[in-house]
Amino acid sequence: MVAPSDQAVQSIERALLILETLGHHPRGIGVTELGHSVGLHKSTVHRLLNSLGVYGYVEQDKDTERYRLGMKILSLGLEMLTNLDFRTEALPYMKELVEISRETVQLAVLDHGQVVVVERDHSPETITVNLGLRADAHCTAEGKVILAYLPQQESMGILSKRPMRRYTQHTFTEISELLAHLDKVRTQGYAVNAEESAEGLRAVAAPVFDHTGKVIAAISITGPTSRLSLERIARLVTVLKEACSSVSVRLGYRTDKGTRYR
DSSP: OOOOOHHHHHHHHHHHHHHHHHTTOTTOBOHHHHHHHHTOOHHHHHHHHHHHHHTTSEEEOTTTOOEEEOHHHHHHHHHHHHHOOHHHHHHHHHHHHHHHHOSEEEEEEEETTEEEEEEEEOOSSOOOSOOOSEEEGGGSHHHHHHHHTSOHHHHHHHHHTSOOOOOSTTOOOOHHHHHHHHHHHHHHTOEEEESSSSTTEEEEEEEEEOTTSOEEEEEEEEEETTTSOHHHHHHHHHHHHHHHHHHHHHTTOOTTTTOSOO
């Protein structure tokens, strides 16, 4: 394989600099101004813009003659975001949460009214409750927080298709009561499973969003009530929400457009 020449490498570096600069000018920028911004002669900038335009990375407004990023950039970005494995992105943050909490941390998705655990990092401590890989959404922290961030009509559709089985005296069994509870979940940005699926088990979960702003998963910290008190949950909520926010950003979620984390 022939190594690229210094001139070729320089051209690539200049083209990348132009693309980065165009990214800061969504309404476009003229050749002269662009040249000043990147420190290149107008003729050099024009030549590079023409080459980038051939492949769709740059486009020119015919009326203003200003240049902006082309649709090919968007296409590549969307392909990258679509192909991101959110489990892989979440794992480092899950491990950090285990180190901080010393409790089991789970990543779960919603599937036909149930939450399915797709990744799990176990607590170094002994846990006395047998955890299942699939559980009803209405009685789990992960399920409730995902339902809370879905459109209410979609949440109602999911809940109405399955009986809301009572597992403990704390389980929600009426849709109206659960919907009112989900309003609170959405306001605070997290959900707590206060022994609703099993006696002696507590969990707290926060949502994970994709690049479209849709909730796609939840990360939870789960443990026995003997260790995971409500006071301790209140202290862990901040780091949990920060972890979920970081994963969401890695997936392309824009927190500057009306963040859903509170």
